[in-house]
Amino acid sequence: MTLYKQIELMIVVLSILMFLGTAVINIHDTRSYLATQLESHAQDTATSLGLSLSPHMANNDDALMVSMVDAIFDRGYYENITLRKINGDVIWSRKSGKNIDEVPAWLISWINLEAPDAESIIMSGWQQAGTVYVKSHAGFAYRTLWDTITNMLWWFSGLMLVLLFMANFAVRLLLRPLDRLEKQALAVSEQRFDKITEVPHTRELRNLITAMNYMTDKVKKMFDEQSESTEKFRSLSFQDSLTGLHNRRYFDASLRNCLSDAEEHRGGALLIIQIVDLQGINQRLGFDAADELLKAVAKIITSSAELMDNTVISRLSGGDFAIIIEHVNEEEAGQLGNELCSRLTRLYNEELIDTKNVCQAGVTMYTTGMTCGDVLSRTDNALQASRAQGVNTCSLYSAPEQSGNDMPGRQALQGIVRDAIASRKIILHAQAVSSANNQNNLLHREVLLRLTGPDNELWTAGMFLPIAEQIGLSREIDQIVIGKAFAKLTQSAGNIPLSINISAASLHDADFLTWLELTLKHADIAASLIAFEVSESTVVRDFEGVQRLANLARQHGYGFAVDHFGRGMTSFGYLKSLKPDYVKIGGLYMTDISNNQDDQFFVGSLCKVAHSLDITVIAEAVENNDQLQVLQALGIDGVQGFGIARPAPL
């Protein structure tokens, strides 16, 4: 029962009680008043009759006396008037019926109102010659009582209506803060930290609202503190404090990830630039000048490399810088190396270094599947070649014969991908994501893409997606995947949910969004069976686009998630506004997690940041039981990787 209904009921009950109480008092008063009135009425009539009959009694004029009694009786309201001789003989008696019109029988039986009677003497000279007995009629009293009751009933009904109306209004006014409170509580549970600005006057409600506002503040602060400390920790453990570039740890993890994750990576180039004789510079110019030099180098490298997509720039140690450039060919990588060398030489002109002998660079190509040691030693070879070649040069260590020859040339590749997309030859695989504590409990399956190559071999996504992106066909791929995934779910109902990756390019394509909206609206599958994932780097580059997608998905009941959570150096504030259903922490932090406490601490913090917003956290690239156990202990909700389930055709 709502509070309003209860108050309403209370008012009705109270009004009825009040009515009954007042009615009883009122009836009692009216009754005794009427009794007194009737009594004096009877007595007055008896007295005046007695007085006026006395002379005629003396004359024994019965006829006159009778007509006098009749006159009084007929004009008045009496039940009985009786004229007696002093010995008790009745001379004349008039009686009227006891029935009372317009008054319900229950009232008469409920309230006993005996009409009073009175008696007077009729004199004959000094003698008492007779008596006159008068009894008033109770009908008048009953009618008065009945009128009183009905009048009161009307008044009370009217009053009750007015009260109810007022109560209705007042209660709604009073309870409005509670409505707002409910909304606020819901908002907090959805991680929107709105505060109620309109504080009510009712003290209890005001306290409640203030407390709620305080709590909202607290929850918001908790999230902010948690994400701030995680960000701080991340920069401490994965960033080079001097230059702001990534550090050696991050570089190692990135390289390992690039070499092992065939779903996203195909290959690319590793470029290492060495400042020549940093120790000598330290001694000659001092540490501060050397630091300034390193910062300038970092700036130059960043500005050049940023022109290319998918790069990871790190300072390895001392004067060693490394750049991982994904999806480039030898030519482009070599070009970047030479350009950097020549730009760094200019530091001498800027007097940041006292020698023209500034740096040497080495480039090597890598493909997914190679080992880190392999790639690094090849780069070393290239560097040695540079040293031999002379200062400020860049040497290239070509990719090994077999891998280089395996892949068709760029032009051919693009043709193959174009054809595959045109003929929709993209095949869907899926990798299961299961609950961290129970691997039999599947949370969802992530859709992975495969393409049938010219020799009917399957290409992993990492091999063709970067190419599709280069030739601007990402959107087509996304559409094909969504279409196929939906079709799959339509065919087999009651499935495990699927997650589909959406490319950055699609997000700022208006046609794609229109198409997606139509598709989502008219899809005949349960919306909860599909979630869309975007990479955190996409969130950073195109926040509006991602938000549009998130809103679109939400609006139709679909899921939304962020992949590569925590990979970049971005702040976690975006989680509050995007509110993804889950985030995935990529393989970058997973490879070494069973041994490295910093990685554990960082992943644990990522978990807390997400959990404080009620966001599920999934770890990717889980390959063995050690990792699984560590992740379980860190509070990860879901796990994905070869150690859990291998990708399989959908």
Added chain:
Amino acid sequence: MLQCITFLVVAETLLLDEKILSFIEEKYGPAARFRAENWDDLMRLDRSISEKEKLQRVNDFFNKSRFVSDIEHWKKKDYWATPLEFLSTNGGDCEDFALAKYFTLRELGVSDKKLRLTYVKAIRLNQAHMVLSYYKTPASEPLLLDNLDKEIRRASKRRDLVPVYSFNGNGLWLAKEREQGRLVGKSSRISRWTDVIKRMQGLNGKVIK
């Protein structure tokens, strides 16, 4: 039960106690107290004496008081004094005489049915007057207890009086009280008599006790 009734009778009595007597003495002097004590003695007479005897004694006792008009006595046009007020001030008008006699006789056990307060016209004085009539039976000729003629006489002997109308004393007193704006509640007749007795014990409209 018996005890209860006895108590009720005591409660309805007009008999005086020391408290009232000393109050009267303080306010009206020892002579007033003496008169009140005499009245008390009168009311304590053996009830078995004949009614005629009772009438005689009561009539004689009160007829010793002075006749004073209300205006003179109470500075009011029409004031009905209680017997105590009447005795204490040793004077009253015809109503006061008649009422004092009436209540004293009632106290002595004379039935209410036999006593009537009769409005009369005093021919010689050409004035409205009141007497107490005693009817041995309802139909019999009354004996009149009057303060003009201090002897008790049969009505037919009183040529100087013309009867107008008569009432039972109790009801008349109550009606008078009501007219004076005093609260007369209680619809039951027994409790009304108690009420009247209470007033009778009072002085100057106030109930002592």
